Amino acid sequence: MIIEMLKTTGKVGLSMSKAEETVLYERQGAYIPRIAAIHDLCGYGKCSLGVAIPVLSAAGCDVCPVPTGLFSSHTAFPGWYMHDTTDILNDYLDAWKGIGVDIDAVYSGFLGSAEQVDIIRGVYASYPGALKVVDPVMADHGKVYPTYTPDLCAAMADLASDADLLTPNLTEAAIILGEPIGDAWGGENISDDEAHRIIDALLARGAKNVVLKGIQRGDGLIRNFVAGADTGFFEVKNEFVPYMLHGTGDLYASALLAAIMAGRTLADAVSFAGLLTHDAMLVSAQQPDFQNRGVSFEPLLGKVASLLA
Numbered sequence: 001m002i003i004e005m006l007k008t009t010g011k012v013g014l015s016m017s018k019a020e021e022t023v024l025y026e027r028q029g030a031y032i033p034r035i036a037a038i039h040d041l042c043g044y045g046k047c048s049l050g051v052a053i054p055v056l057s058a059a060g061c062d063v064c065p066v067p068t069g070l071f072s073s074h075t076a077f078p079g080w081y082m083h084d085t086t087d088i089l090n091d092y093l094d095a096w097k098g099i100g101v102d103i104d105a106v107y108s109g110f111l112g113s114a115e116q117v118d119i120i121r122g123v124y125a126s127y128p129g130a131l132k133v134v135d136p137v138m139a140d141h142g143k144v145y146p147t148y149t150p151d152l153c154a155a156m157a158d159l160a161s162d163a164d165l166l167t168p169n170l171t172e173a174a175i176i177l178g179e180p181i182g183d184a185w186g187g188e189n190i191s192d193d194e195a196h197r198i199i200d201a202l203l204a205r206g207a208k209n210v211v212l213k214g215i216q217r218g219d220g221l222i223r224n225f226v227a228g229a230d231t232g233f234f235e236v237k238n239e240f241v242p243y244m245l246h247g248t249g250d251l252y253a254s255a256l257l258a259a260i261m262a263g264r265t266l267a268d269a270v271s272f273a274g275l276l277t278h279d280a281m282l283v284s285a286q287q288p289d290f291q292n293r294g295v296s297f298e299p300l301l302g303k304v305a306s307l308l309a
């Protein structure tokens with residue numbers, strides 16, 4: 001199974017032996033990986049499951065949603081309504097046990113309560129072979145999202161230690177490491193050395209592979225810094241599109257996992273995700289009210305499908 005190979009190499013696709021690679025590529029197109037996507041569902045404004053389901057499906061994955069909350073819209077819109085689903089999740093997931101659900105990856109993002117972190121740990125225990133991808137959605141640009149309590153942030157920080165692949169932005173990395181957020185981090189402009197230090201600290205807490213997102217130095221580029229069990233530390237740059245949108249973090253993480261599940265190396269997957277997100281931001285700008293509504297990517301799903309070509 002693809003994920004067993006990725007996990008036993010401990011490298012999320014990188015530095016596999018030729019034999020492992022051959023098996024992996026032979027499986028492409030034949031095997032449909034199954035992903036538990038543990039995110040919220042938003043009625044309006046693309047993010048979370050509204051992104052994960054189409055993007056991962058286009059890459060040939062069977063997405064099994066585990067909704068952490070139901071939102072009328074994402075929280076950048078005023079007057080949003082949220083229904084926290086914590087109370088139903090144990091029954092929801094127990095029912096899977098009775099029907100032999102098989103999961104290759106557990107991908108979590110926006111959570112509704114601290115108890116949901118224990119529920120995710122239960123999913124890890126039920127599917128011990130699954131790849132654990134934690135997008136620790138909590139905060140951005142120095143601000144914690146309005147539904148995130150200190151308890152939920154602390155629980156998410158613990159969950160980050162279990163991740164095979166962890167994808168924080170700088171604010172989330174600060175929360176995970178228990179460091180001050182905001183000005184102390186110099187905004188999004190940090191040096192290579194500082195990025196290295198942060199990633200090393202996240203790896204030291206237990207994450208196996210880390211993508212630190214969204215470093216901006218005012219030079220027309222946006223940088224992601226990456227380090228893994230066997231990849232060393234490297235940087236991936238993209239042209240900076242001069243606005244920020246809701247949902248781009250979810251699109252990036254979903255595209256990254258899509259590429260990994262399609263057998264790409266971690267290095268190729270971060271390039272793919274960065275480019276797709278960049279292109280989606282350009283597509284978004286053609287849509288009415290795009291800065292409120294958030295990211296649009298639907299015309300680009302063919303690019304995701306081309307991962308399988």
Ligand SMILES: Nc1ncnc2c1ncn2[C@@H]1O[C@H](COP(=O)(O)OP(=O)(O)O)[C@@H](O)[C@H]1O
Pocket residue numbers: 139140141168169212213214215222223224238239240241242243244245247248249250252273274277278281
């Ligand atoms: N303005 C932008 N221009 C180009 N790429 C972007 C831009 N904003 C985000 N991205 C890409 O999407 C990734 C994740 O986006 P971001 O919104 O920063 O995540 P999060 O929501 O987790 O903070 C970035 O690391 C980058 O690769």
Ligand SMILES: Cc1ncc(COP(=O)(O)O)c(C=O)c1O
Pocket residue numbers: 040042047048071073074075076110137145245246247248249250251
């Ligand atoms: C309900 C909800 N889900 C998910 C997100 C995550 O969005 P992003 O991809 O920008 O991190 C947000 C951000 O505001 C949100 O409000």
